[in-house]
Amino acid sequence: MPDRWPHGSTLSAHRAFVVHFATAGRATRRRYAGRAEHLPSGRVARFSSIKELLAFFATVLDAGPTDPDGQARDESSHPRGRR
Numbered sequence: 001m002p003d004r005w006p007h008g009s010t011l012s013a014h015r016a017f018v019v020h021f022a023t024a025g026r027a028t029r030r031r032y033a034g035r036a037e038h039l040p041s042g043r044v045a046r047f048s049s050i051k052e053l054l055a056f057f058a059t060v061l062d063a064g065p066t067d068p069d070g071q072a073r074d075e076s077s078h079p080r081g082r083r
Contacts, residue, residue, distance in 0.1 A: 014040050014065040017057065040065070
């Protein structure tokens, strides 16, 4: 697969998330808790496990792309179709 980073990303902005991991508990045990935000829609979820974080990703991505006000958009109206 060719490297496209030097010429721009091939990643879709409609699938962009920010994940903030909280610091909690003892340093000897990994705890995955924090907050995730889907950038295009502004949807936010708090999570206390990797399973919850992945479930949030799946829920948002299964809903499809969003228009500027955060509402799901009909895929058939997008020139490239589903991503």
